[in-house]
Amino acid sequence: MRKYGILARRKVACQTVFSVLLECALLGFVAANLGLIAVATKRYPPFFSQPGAHNFVLEPVLALLAYALAIVLTSRARAYSGKILCLRVAAWFAMRSH
Numbered sequence: 001m002r003k004y005g006i007l008a009r010r011k012v013a014c015q016t017v018f019s020v021l022l023e024c025a026l027l028g029f030v031a032a033n034l035g036l037i038a039v040a041t042k043r044y045p046p047f048f049s050q051p052g053a054h055n056f057v058l059e060p061v062l063a064l065l066a067y068a069l070a071i072v073l074t075s076r077a078r079a080y081s082g083k084i085l086c087l088r089v090a091a092w093f094a095m096r097s098h
Helices: 002-043 045-049 053-075 080-097
Strands: none
Touching: 002 045, 002 053, 002 080, 045 053, 053 080
């Protein structure tokens, strides 16, 4: 009976580590995308003189910030299995939308 308790605690610990790693990876990808956008717009200053350029840049930046907010809010969830499921769905959705 005690062995089952130890295995159950190890499973929760592994899920916690996995969810933290997944959260860090997703936030890292969001930060990398934002950095690439910043570098690309910085390297070509006349880009913003084109019509509609601000909207062209603002749309993905706001989407990435929304993803980051969703990741942070999901990671604050109390239930481990629900948190991992939400992070997996968020990862799938982020990969499919780009």
